[in-house]
Amino acid sequence: MTESDRDENPTTPSGPPPAMLIDARALRGLAHPLRGRLLDELTLNGPATATILGKRLGESSGSTSYHLRQLSRFGFIEAAPGRSGGRERWWRPRPGGWSMRGHEFLGDPETRPVVETVLGRYYQQREARFRGWTARVWDPVQSAEVRRWKDAASDMVSRARMTPEESREFGRALTEFVGVYMARYQGRTPESHPDTENVELQTTLFPNLPAAGTGTPSGGAPPRDPAEGATGDD
Structure with missing residues (x-):
């Protein structure tokens, strides 16, 4: 699992910086629910100060300041360059994002509870955001905002038969492509680009x-012919 928020100006000559591989200590540091919310807010809406984030999340600036420092301590965020907030620091997610060995942590009794907390929150929020969008699209009374965006959104499922090695190669290539392409848009905020939304x-x-005990995939579909090629469904 990888969360990435890549810099507008990559620091490596070959492209965006690599994701930070976090250890069990950093994983425990992310388990606090407010830290997860702060990291999500910075990822969604760009650099902000503790005061700004406190107002958005309904928390005191003292609390958000403390937890932002903890996120920085574990490497998830850093000071945003080129911004002066007086006595307050502007924060942004670490360029390149982060990744973890989720399967390894799940297999260790000492780290399993915390990784279940972090991953559970991650997948619940991810599903909630998608369900929130589809609910607005399916609503018979659509706002002008939804009408503006509905044809720009897409949902696709693609399938192909691969070996584990081929799947890993495909995943690496896809991650690299997305990282390079998304780098064009990073560094934007609602204030600097008011005509945009977080996509x-x-x-x-x-x-x-x-x-x-069966030959049927867990999703319920019958086994496919091994000679069948990749398919895509919009």
Whole structure:
């Protein structure tokens, strides 16, 4: 699992900086619910100060300031360059984002509870954002904002038969492409680009393994012909 927020001006000559691989200590540092909310807010709406974030989230600036420092301590955020907030520091997500060995942490009894907390929150919020968008699209009374965006949004499922090695290669290539392309738009904020909205790309890559004791994939579809090629559904 990777959360990435790449810099508008990559620091590496070959492209965006690599994601930070976090350890168990940093993972525990992210488990606090307010820290997760602060990181989400910075990712969605760009650089901000503790005071700005406190007002948005209904928290005191003292509380947000403390938890922002903890996020910085573990490497998830950093001071935003080129911004002066007087006595307050402007923060932004770490360029390149972060990643973790989720399967490894889940297999360790000591780290399993905290990774379940972090991943559970991540997937719940991810699903909630998508459901929120689809609910607005399906509403018979659509706002002008929804009408403006509905034809720009997309939802696609693609399938192909691969080996684990081919799947890893495909995943790396896809991640690199998305990172390079998204770097064009990073660094924007609602204030600097008022005509934009935060656009979210959700990707998952996983095998449809047969359910235990059957030859049918767990999703319920019958096994496909091995010779069948990739398909895409809009």
